[in-house]
Amino acid sequence: MAINNIYPQPRSTLATLYPGDELDDQRARYTELAACLDKHAPGGPAPVFISAPGRTELAGNHTDHNHGKVLAGSVTHDMVAAVRLREDNYITLVSRGYDDEFSVDVSSLTPVDAEKNSTEALLRGVADGFNKRGYAFGGFDACLESRVPVGSGLSSSAALEVLIGGIFNHLYNDNRINSVELAQIGQYAENTHFGKPCGLMDQLASAVGGIQYIDFADETNPAIEKISADFSSGEFVLVVVDSGGSHAGLSHEYAAIPTEMKAAANLLGAEVLGELDPLRVWPRMRELRSAHGDRAVLRTLHFFTENQRVEGMRHALREGNLERYLELVKQSGWSSSQCLQNIVPGSGGGQDQPVALALGASQVFFAQRGRGVCRIHGGGFAGTILAFVHEDDFNDYSDWMELYLEHGCVHELAIRPVGVTSVTVDA
Numbered sequence: 001m002a003i004n005n006i007y008p009q010p011r012s013t014l015a016t017l018y019p020g021d022e023l024d025d026q027r028a029r030y031t032e033l034a035a036c037l038d039k040h041a042p043g044g045p046a047p048v049f050i051s052a053p054g055r056t057e058l059a060g061n062h063t064d065h066n067h068g069k070v071l072a073g074s075v076t077h078d079m080v081a082a083v084r085l086r087e088d089n090y091i092t093l094v095s096r097g098y099d100d101e102f103s104v105d106v107s108s109l110t111p112v113d114a115e116k117n118s119t120e121a122l123l124r125g126v127a128d129g130f131n132k133r134g135y136a137f138g139g140f141d142a143c144l145e146s147r148v149p150v151g152s153g154l155s156s157s158a159a160l161e162v163l164i165g166g167i168f169n170h171l172y173n174d175n176r177i178n179s180v181e182l183a184q185i186g187q188y189a190e191n192t193h194f195g196k197p198c199g200l201m202d203q204l205a206s207a208v209g210g211i212q213y214i215d216f217a218d219e220t221n222p223a224i225e226k227i228s229a230d231f232s233s234g235e236f237v238l239v240v241v242d243s244g245g246s247h248a249g250l251s252h253e254y255a256a257i258p259t260e261m262k263a264a265a266n267l268l269g270a271e272v273l274g275e276l277d278p279l280r281v282w283p284r285m286r287e288l289r290s291a292h293g294d295r296a297v298l299r300t301l302h303f304f305t306e307n308q309r310v311e312g313m314r315h316a317l318r319e320g321n322l323e324r325y326l327e328l329v330k331q332s333g334w335s336s337s338q339c340l341q342n343i344v345p346g347s348g349g350g351q352d353q354p355v356a357l358a359l360g361a362s363q364v365f366f367a368q369r370g371r372g373v374c375r376i377h378g379g380g381f382a383g384t385i386l387a388f389v390h391e392d393d394f395n396d397y398s399d400w401m402e403l404y405l406e407h408g409c410v411h412e413l414a415i416r417p418v419g420v421t422s423v424t425v426d427a
Contacts, residue, residue: 006179006208006224008166009421017051017423018076019414030425033082033143036096041141047082049423050170052163053416054078054148054156055205056240056386057378059306059313059328060214061336064199065258066265066303067216067274069310071227071317072205076414079146079159080423085171086139091123096145106137116195119160125189126164132188133181136172157194158202161186165207166420179207179419180222197255209419213314217274229317231415236322236372236388238413239397241362244406245354245382253345253381260296261303267291278304295341302339306332326373326388333359333375342380354405358385361404362397369393 009016018026030049037047053074060070081093093102102119106127115121130137144163148156165182169175183203190198200222204214208224215223231238265273267288268281281300289297309328316325337343337359344353359374362385366372372393377386389397398410 008169008175008177008179008182008207009209009418010175011424012051012418012421013424013426015426016418017078017416017421022076027425029145030080030082030423033080033096033145036094036143036145037082037084037141040094040101040143041084041092044084047084048170049080049082049425050163050166050420051078051080051423052159052166052206052420053209054159055202056238056413057201058211058386059310059332060201061302061306061332061376061378061380062257062261062299062340062342063274063303063306063310064201064214064216066261066272067219068303068307069213069215070201071211071213071310071313072201073211074205074209074416074419076416077148077411078416079144079148079156079163081142081144081163081167083140083142083167083171086141088139090139091127091142092140093119093123093142093144096143106139111193115193118194121193121195122157122161122189123164125193126161126168126185128193129185129188130165130168130172133185135168135177137168138172140167140171142167157190157196158186158198159206161189162203162206162420164189166422169420170422175422179209180204180224182420183207184220205419207419209421210417211317211415213310225314227314227317229320229415231322231388234322235391236326237391237394238415239387239389239394240377240384240411240413241358241374241387241401242384242405242409242411243354243358243382244409245352247379247382250345250381253342254379257299257340257342260292260299263292264288264296264300273300273303274307298339298341302335305335305339309335329375329386329388330373333373336376336380340380342376345381354382355380355385357404358401361401362387365393365397365400372397 014026034047054077056073058071089107091104104120104123109128127137148159169177186203187200190196211227213225270276313328343356362374371390374387377384
């Protein structure tokens with residue numbers, strides 16, 4: 001089901017975006033952001049509030065870059081900015097609680113080498129993306145606060161890109177740009193200005209909102225279906241566990257996965273694995289093994305079986321069959337570990353294995369309780385794992401994981417129904 005006109009929610013309330021027990025805290029947060037903006041850029045009308053959520057990968061580990069299928073969801077951990085329009089082309093941005101101010105003149109949209117891997121690169125890059133598509137953009141003042149933890153696997157960079165796009169969309173374009181385009185502009189900014197060759201899943205999840213089935217067969221026009229499912233209504237709690245491992249120095253590990261998958265596709269006459277019928281691939285596995293080695297074969301196996309699992313999870317969620325969904329989560333975790341092999345880095349001498357430790361400790365706990373599943377979350381090798389923990393086990397699971405990892409390593413997630421949006425602070 002292709003949905004080509006998914007527009008951002010033009011306005012949401014706090015009650016729409018956050019669980020009820022958070023409302024007082026969120027009202028205080030928004031009030032403090034308005035005060036921060038008044039201090040940073042005094043004078044002018046009342047601020048506009050824009051929120052963009054973080055995301056969780058529910059299924060489809062390392063499939064998007066080969067035009068595969070994924071399940072993703074936006075979460076209530078978000079970035080919020082209090083914003084005022086400027087009459088020039090300067091963007092100024094501060095983060096509440098920090099002294100640094102980011103300032104960019106978007107009269108110039110050429111990528112700046114010195115800005116790579118910086119907030120300035122994303123501000124300029126999103127403006128450049130708007131310009132290339134013929135949309136309006138310009139200056140604004142903003143005070144931002146993020147509750148999408150950096151390194152949490154919830155994609156803080158994509159949330160920031162989509163937030164910036166949401167600001168331009170609201171201030172300059174009457175919210176007429178659809179969510180898919182906002183996501184694509186964010187991806188463009190990250191690829192060309194920030195300097196990271198990311199896929200599109202993270203930005204789509206943040207821009208569209210809710211639980212989404214996404215088929216990247218046509219990467220320029222992905223097929224998207226929003227799935228009505230609510231994990232909070234069941235007996236299991238959705239969490240991510242921060243292993244404490246750093247992604248620094250692992251770029252070659254991540255790059256090797258799409259490289260090997262695409263090398264396999266090329267040998268079989270395609271650009272990416274998503275263009276191939278798996279029934280025509282299996283008879284040529286010995287040829288592939290001879291040309292590119294065993295790991296490329298295993299990663300090819302993962303791609304095709306993971307695509308099938310995504311379809312199975314999609315149908316399980318549609319039908320409210322959580323038991324079947326969790327069984328497929330477990331299978332996905334096994335495939336990532338044994339076939340995709342993005343659990344333990346190949347370099348480093350094998351001493352540091354934080355993700356493997358988080359998975360192993362979780363599996364011991366779940367085996368003792370007879371319930372619960374886990375899998376890698378996102379790129380792998382470091383960062384986070386995803387787990388479904390029975391609600392009666394949550395506190396014990398958190399205590400158990402803190403025996404191995406850092407205090408506060410377990411983060412409970414809730415799915416947010418909408419993506420990037422302006423926010424009305426209700427009384």
